[in-house]
Amino acid sequence: MSTRDSIPASATAELAPARVGPVHDDGRRRVLARLVRTPLGAASVALTTVLCLVGLLAPALAPHDPFAIVGPSLDPPSLDHPMGTDGLGRDLFSGVVLGTRTSLTVAGGVGMLVLAIGGAVGLLAGYRGGWTDHVLMRLAELLQVLPRFFLAIVVIALFGPGLDRLVLVLGLTSWPILARVVRSEVLSLKEREFVDAARAGGAGPARIVMREILPNALPTAVVYVGLLLAQVLLVEASLGFLGLGDPNVASWGYLAGQAQRFLRVAWWLSVFPGLAIATAVVALNLLGDALTDALGRPGGGGGRGR
Amino acid sequence: MTRRYVLGRLVQVVPTVAGILVIGFLLIHLAPGDPVLALAGENGDAAYYSFVRAKFGLDEPLANQLLTYCANVLGGDLGTSYTQGRPVLDIVVERLGATLLLTGTALVVSTAGGLALGLLAASRPRGGRDIAVTTMSLGLYAAPVFWVGQVSILVLALGTGWFPVSGMTTAGSDASGLAHAADVAHHLVLPVLVLAAQEIAAVARLTRAGLIDELGQDHIRTAWAKGAPPRIVLMKHALRRALLPVVTVIGGRVGHLVAGTVVVEAVFAWPGIGRLLVTALQARDTPIVLGVFFVVAFSVVLANLVTDLVYTRLDPRIRYR
Numbered sequence: 001m002s003t004r005d006s007i008p009a010s011a012t013a014e015l016a017p018a019r020v021g022p023v024h025d026d027g028r029r030r031v032l033a034r035l036v037r038t039p040l041g042a043a044s045v046a047l048t049t050v051l052c053l054v055g056l057l058a059p060a061l062a063p064h065d066p067f068a069i070v071g072p073s074l075d076p077p078s079l080d081h082p083m084g085t086d087g088l089g090r091d092l093f094s095g096v097v098l099g100t101r102t103s104l105t106v107a108g109g110v111g112m113l114v115l116a117i118g119g120a121v122g123l124l125a126g127y128r129g130g131w132t133d134h135v136l137m138r139l140a141e142l143l144q145v146l147p148r149f150f151l152a153i154v155v156i157a158l159f160g161p162g163l164d165r166l167v168l169v170l171g172l173t174s175w176p177i178l179a180r181v182v183r184s185e186v187l188s189l190k191e192r193e194f195v196d197a198a199r200a201g202g203a204g205p206a207r208i209v210m211r212e213i214l215p216n217a218l219p220t221a222v223v224y225v226g227l228l229l230a231q232v233l234l235v236e237a238s239l240g241f242l243g244l245g246d247p248n249v250a251s252w253g254y255l256a257g258q259a260q261r262f263l264r265v266a267w268w269l270s271v272f273p274g275l276a277i278a279t280a281v282v283a284l285n286l287l288g289d290a291l292t293d294a295l296g297r298p299g300g301g302g303g304r305g306r
Numbered sequence: 307m308t309r310r311y312v313l314g315r316l317v318q319v320v321p322t323v324a325g326i327l328v329i330g331f332l333l334i335h336l337a338p339g340d341p342v343l344a345l346a347g348e349n350g351d352a353a354y355y356s357f358v359r360a361k362f363g364l365d366e367p368l369a370n371q372l373l374t375y376c377a378n379v380l381g382g383d384l385g386t387s388y389t390q391g392r393p394v395l396d397i398v399v400e401r402l403g404a405t406l407l408l409t410g411t412a413l414v415v416s417t418a419g420g421l422a423l424g425l426l427a428a429s430r431p432r433g434g435r436d437i438a439v440t441t442m443s444l445g446l447y448a449a450p451v452f453w454v455g456q457v458s459i460l461v462l463a464l465g466t467g468w469f470p471v472s473g474m475t476t477a478g479s480d481a482s483g484l485a486h487a488a489d490v491a492h493h494l495v496l497p498v499l500v501l502a503a504q505e506i507a508a509v510a511r512l513t514r515a516g517l518i519d520e521l522g523q524d525h526i527r528t529a530w531a532k533g534a535p536p537r538i539v540l541m542k543h544a545l546r547r548a549l550l551p552v553v554t555v556i557g558g559r560v561g562h563l564v565a566g567t568v569v570v571e572a573v574f575a576w577p578g579i580g581r582l583l584v585t586a587l588q589a590r591d592t593p594i595v596l597g598v599f600f601v602v603a604f605s606v607v608l609a610n611l612v613t614d615l616v617y618t619r620l621d622p623r624i625r626y627r
Binding site: 138141142145146147148149150151153154155156157158159160230234235237238241242243244253256257259260263264267270271273274277278279281282285286 | 321322325326329330333334336337338344444445447448449450451452453456457459460464561564565568569572573583584586587588590592595596598599602603606607610
């Protein structure tokens, strides 16, 4: 475990290299503590946690099957139906609760793909440099110019609607920004002393990348993934709104799309699904901001800088 | 040196356009079923399918097919819509005007509005106005476009009756000239505001951050020291440089706006390419879907190119490559 001595777990842990074993956990705990110290940071953590819980427990929390007719048509919000019912008398609250799961599934899937592809590409491009770097970054540029939303529509038109292809097309086109972030992290990390130390200790490139560079580039990457997923939620909702989502699961966008016909008579059909989307996106954005502050301002902690 | 940069930037467009074409081609061939269905739409008859099969050389090796396909698309032949019986390019161009009016106006409105809000916020950081603007942009940034649209219809169209609920012109109106323009402008207000909302928030955030960064610089301190009035310092000394990042992102914003326009056109029944796309999807008219994709993708590439070229003119520091 001699190489462990030189691995800083995070930017702040590096300040105290004397403490060996617990540095890792301590650094993480400190980031979390700093994250919840500001009101906005605490709010974002709380909101994200609630959303994840609702998504996980959705079938238990939803009082009804969102596709079952359980009440009068277009019933305004009441105790029986907290968010009212739709044109067919289906419970909107159940739809919104189960929609959380759909949105989180898509966001989670895209997030994992983006972390895997963007992380791998960024590590490779940054560490190898030269020709590899050039080709990979060109590819990233191409994908960044590509209109993602329209590409998703083309894929749905050709392959039919479904969450799997939606996750694939969004994941395969969203990684460039993360690859860039990881690449620039790697570029600066690979010149650092602890990497030199590992190399002098006889560690091969694979070990250096996986054990020394990756853990240090990860925090920044996670922040960007969070911000990216906020965008993914909006894209998924827009596609659902246009009726291009998976017809077999409830989704926020689909619910809002159904509301369009009833705008004159049933405001609740539009207001609640939209509110759910906006809340999720705000939570992810705030979490991203708070994480940036928590990771990037050692000792500062309070306030949002500028 | 600048000429070399411009030339280099123009050359960069080639692999991008090629990449877009290859992606379109691959998707058509990866899609389940016969590629001819994707190229001709699902409602064709046997004779038409064999015509398309011959035209795209679908019996030849894949590489030949790719070349034929690229040649067709680059030559402006985006196929024929079977439901409308006309070339896709004609149909898209016909609808492009309404979309350009919507996105163009939204681009101008969001740039001006975002700059104004950013200035307002940066004039006294952490003051009341700053907090108001920051909170508002976070909200606008997070709200989905269709929801902003629906709520604005609920409040500003159905509630107050100030604006029409949908469409581009009043139904049954045969007004011409100025009266017609005024009618269109009246219909345009809500869709533009809704489409611009998210971009206003983005530009305001960017302007604010740029200005606050710039206000801490030495040349600003010099301007203060000279006794320049606050408005001059903000508008003349700081804004000029803070504008640069705002210009850089215009290309990307065009992409966002065009994506947003599909949703806005659906909400407001605006007769542009967005509605064309949604109708084509429902009718399984894939040539139109692919045609719209190419037109949009190439427009975004063009917008990015123009932005970069304008940027080189604005910022004398860029002279490399």
